[in-house]
Amino acid sequence: MRRNGFSPVEELARARDDQGVVQVTTPFGQTGYLVCRFEDVRQVLGDPARFSNARARTKSPLTSGLSEEEAARMRAGGLLGYDPPEHSRLRRMLTPEFTVRRMRRLQPRIVEIVDAALDDLERAGRPADLVSNFALPVPSLVICELLGVPYADRDEFQERSARLLDISLPMEQRMAAQRENREYMATLVARARAEPGEDILGMLIREHGDDLSTDELVGIAALLLIAGHETTSNMLGLGTLALLQNPDQLAMVRDDPQRVGPAVEELLRWLSIVHSVAPRSTTTEVEIAGHSIPADSLVMLSIPVANRDGAFIDDPDELDITRGAGGHLAFGHGVHHCLGAPLARMEMQVAFPALLRRFPGLALANPGEQADFRVFNAVYGLRSLHVTW
Template identity: 75%
Template sequence: MTKAMELPIHIRRNGLNPVEELARAREDEGVVLVETPFGAPAYVICRHEDVRQVLADPARFSSARTPFPGAEQMSADERAKMQAGQLIGFDPPEHTRLRRTLTPEFTVRRMRRLEPRIVEIVQAALDDLERAGKPADLVEHFALPVPSLVICELLGVPHGDRAEFHERSVRLLDISLPMEQRVAAQREDRAYMSELVARAQADPGEDLLGMLVREHGHDLSTDELVGIAGLLLLAGHETTSNMLGLGTLTLLRHPEQLAMIREDPAQVEPAVEELLRWMSIVQALPPRTTTTDVKIAGHLIPEGSLVICSLPAANRDPAFIDDPETLDISRGAAGHAAFGHGVHHCLGAPLARMEMRIAFPALLRRFPGLALADPSEQPNFRATSLVYGVHTLRVTW
């Protein structure tokens, strides 16, 4: 990486942990001014209470006023098409209108209907991992295919296209790549999703995309359908797959807590919450733009400034939780910000929780001797990705 692309403080990690400089920024200033990889300055919010304040206030911290990466390389018409349907890029009431079309499909009750199928998908992935033979890449055979197949079936996306859209999503999230490559990935992604939406409009199935066409085709434009589908596909497999991969690495490095999850079903749900908090794989939520001068942690942030909420810093804030640097799966970590907060709180959180609640204990019981293939080997971390994780994780059993 060139010096010009040096990672800002909120993206840097030291293995499984945020860098010490981020913790110091949280304890000392609470807000730190950084230069983003794209040259624009931004204020990084580090404290848990302040992060929740920003995320709960779209009137002063606007998503809609914040340009998405690469927008400057597009015409006004292309920018509008790329933005359409992207819930994370809108404020109420437009955000409310878009989200309302999806909310009924992502309730805990609706997600429970998927549980038997998710169990089948997890077991099939475990079979594939075993067939691969040891040592095997846990990401390739388990962490990636489980959420990928779940979201593909939910949306009605051909699972045979998985490798293609995974490669594209990696490019979309890698901030070390030249913007031209990331813009190309955006265009490829939109073209692909446009084909899927056209098929659904011609013959809507029983999947989520078909439901949107049948029930909301009159109030959602084609561009909005394309944007919604693309966002769900990206978020639905990138985040959970990295939680499964990085979560397994974390548990292997905390064997006593791994054993608790394997042996006691009551530990699974609080363990998932603590893993979400402690790892905070989403490095930062999309930037907001201030609509007025605001004061946070004693710092005056001028109107029109970019504001970035650091989730790893917030979730390890000692003002939020005792002994935050210690992984303790028994505490559950209620109130963490791993899924965001406020109107943009992750729509798919019930689905992600269910996948992890099923997948982690199933993996650990199927392979009670699960271990790193080479404990001395440095994991291949996704160091420049907006969603942290591991590219590969070689395991044995």
């Protein structure tokens, strides 16, 4: 899913406005249908009976060439590859750990983590890389504490995550990263089974240990670890750049606490860092935007162009934090709506204003320099962002 800076490329916007659905070939050589309009994407996400995650996962290039036994083990616990009722069973066990109420109890600890990261950023001196000194450490430490992952291992799991999500790498390297990630999580699951702590893994083992296989626990933990730091860290980096380029809106986020929540929602909509949620496979012939799509077809969803659909919101290409942009699809929709959305919102609502208040003179260190976007990655963001203050 190509981008032009913050925006989807014009070709995708035209596809949304003209056809609504276009036939495409994926980087892995698969033929599928790309759905681009807001209401159509929402319809697909809300209809797991006709648009199956489980069917699509059996065609995943990440498990091609594996024996059926190994493929099943690699897929175990991956909520994005299940349909109800299997998906419902796993999600029901996890939901209590990600409620808004639970996230509010976590807020004081998130504030401590953010403040410590800001201290480290200041100690790094000017100019400093905001990504490596702030945007990555904050969500990494939060998800490490939630999962019981040693924070000392963060460089290793961040490097594995980067390989797994880098769609420019050969499939063999991405599969190797997936195997390494699961092997690492298997050691943590074994440790948690022996001595369950107060983290999510410990809770799952104490309360659902007889209902979850080791492979399922490994898959759940691996997914939460990657999703918990990759998405929020890229929102923090990319969102800061967007605000720096819109100083009036940056000032509102810095100075008015009432603006912070709506600002986070608008940044989520406008940036839409997840290019496409997990692909679906049709279980029957369907019609979308007047296009007939055969049964057993791969269906992909363009979240960035859907969130910039003029039928969903006025002036969709403008960043306007005053409107809040409720109802966007940045966290998905339906049964697969992002489980960690309350946590991601909490982290951003704490981190953005804290950063801007600590460094009221925050600015790009090299204003004329081209931003270092992560172009070939499943999660859009910045490799680095050098700032001064």
